[in-house]
Amino acid sequence: MKRSVVLYPGLGVGHLTPMVELAKVFLHHGAAVTVALVEPPTNSPDFSAAVARAAASNPSVTFHVLPPAPADPSSSDGGISSAHHIVLMFDYLKAMCAPLRDFLRSLPAVDALVLDMFCGDALDVAAELNLPVYYFYASGAGDLAVFLNLARMDTRTTFAELGDSLVSLPGAPPFKASDLPKEISQGSPGAKPILGALYRLPEANGILVNTFESLETRAVRALRDGLCVPDHPTPPVYCIGPLVSEGGEKEHECLRWLDTQPENSVVFLSFGSMGTFPKKQLEEIAIGLEKSGQRFLWVVRSPGNPEDMLRPLPEPDLDALLPEGFLGRTKDTGLVLKSWAPQVDVLRHRATGAFVTHCGWNSTLEGITAGLPLLCWPLYAEQRMNKVFIVEEMKLGVEMKGYNEELVEAEEVETKVRWVMEYEGGQALRKRVAEVKGRATEAIEEGGSSHAAFVEFLKDLDNMSLL
Structure with missing residues (x-):
């Protein structure tokens, strides 16, 4: 009988995208897949566009938008x-x-519910309906190892007091306390619900992780040895990645522009679906790019709060945000796009030679599977931790210095862009990434480690249905 699974990705494009890739893997293995979608509480063009693209590209997957929750009568604006x-x-x-x-309850059959990491309250729904429940952890195994530990640490520990002091946890190289997500490192009101959600991860029947074993050997070993959850059995951990979009955009203007550029000559700068900068930082990037003399493709979003996924941004006014005359002076060597680009297609284009990234895990895997060196500029959430793993553990990128001081200066942009494109260190980094790209491809092929892990997961799921 055909398995039927429901995937529940929570809020945000960054959480929907990898869940859609997981849906494709289930389809490949013969399962029927439904993605239950939560519409953002405020109108989000980015989210609507992402859902439309996902549905159009995956006709065999059922996408169901859940009806809104009952309104809170005590709040006239939803508390926003x-x-x-x-x-x-x-x-x-x-x-x-x-x-x-x-x-x-309305579905004729559900064999498993697969949750996003932030949807821990849905564990109670699964328990009520007696459903097997799994997490899909869309970031890396290193992050998972760290955050499982953090969720169970003495709550009297305040990371704000530790500042740049080093923290050592199983599965990770030593890292600064300030590299943790700001909500945790600075003790914001968001820390409690985040840690609460992470605390519940071991309650699931298993955790699917969007990574491959050879990329994060230390973290995977620590997870499987139970070192990251000292007071609770660690559920099975299945490394099933890298799950990345196949792309397929052909008509976008930037791809036609890339077609006219030399091989490996363009630096691509993109900072995710929520990555924004103030005008001053945009000006510094522009000055650095212009002085570097390198070809570039740069996605610019309007300034805003990069951590507030609930407020859509207006279209950027490039003439107002960038230095006067910049677009004209660089028209022969660069292209600036407003808000969005077909990132996977850009990264895999023969003309693209390096990736300036915010270190979101989706983007990290897309860069790795395209074989590009990474210039790391983390902004929010777990991205500082990802930077640590990319630079220190995987050795697939270098840090753009200054992000912790809230301003990366033009000189740093110029220096790093030229280094990665012109100097021997950049060439050595590119060779290293090419090797890892090969291992990533092998992992998801039949007989590879990630393919085998997903088959093992399906066997465990079938065994659960017999209990």
Whole structure:
């Protein structure tokens, strides 16, 4: 009998994208897949566009938008103006448990519910309906190892007091306390719900991780040895990645522009679906790119709060945001795009030679599988931790210095861009990434480690249904 699974990606494009890739793997193995979608509480063109693209590209997957949760009568604006955005997100996801429960009950059969890491309240829905429940951890095994530990540390520990002091945890190289997500390192109101969600990860029947074993050997070993959850059995951990989009955009203007550029000559700068900078930082990037003399393709978003996924941004006014005359002076060597680019297609284009990235895990894997050296510029969430793993553990990138001081200066942009494109160190880095790209390809092929892990997961799921 055909397996039927429901995937529940929570809020945000960055969480939807890898879950859609997971849906494709389930389809490949003969399962019927439904993705239960949570619509953002405020209108989000980015999210709507991502859902439309996903549905059009995957006709065999059912996409179901859950009805909104009942409105809170005590709040006229849904709390958007008063609550911390992380607290608001978790409250919203908790309220969505009722529509999720009703939807699951309406289906003729569900063999498993697969949750995003932030959807821990849905564990209770699965328990009520007696459903096997798994997490899909869309970031890396290193992050998972660190955050499982953090969630169970003495709550009297305040990371804000540790500053740049080094922290040592199983599965990770020593890292600065300040490399943790700001909500945790600075003790914001968002820390409690984040750590609460992470605390519940071991309650699941297993954790699917979007990585491959040879990329994160130390972290995977620590997870499987139970070193990251000292007071609870660690559920099975299945490394099933890299799951990245196949791309397929052909008509976008930037791809036609790349077609006219020499091989490996273009630096691509893109900072994710929520990555934004103030005008001053955009000006520094522009000056650095111009002085470097390198060809570039740069995605610019309007300034805003990069951690507030609930507020859509207006289209950027490039003439107002960038230095006067910049677009004209660089028209022969660079292209600036507003808000979005077909990133996977750009990264895999023969003309692209390096990737300036915010170190979101989706982008990290897309860069690795394209064989590009990474210039690391983390902005929010777990991206500082990803930077540590990319630079210190995987040795696939270098740091753009200054992001911790809130301003990366033009000189640093110029220096690093020229280094990665012109100097021997950049060439050595490119060779190293090419080797890892090969291992990534092998992992997901039949007989590879990630393919075998997914087969093992399906066998375990079938065994659970017999209990």
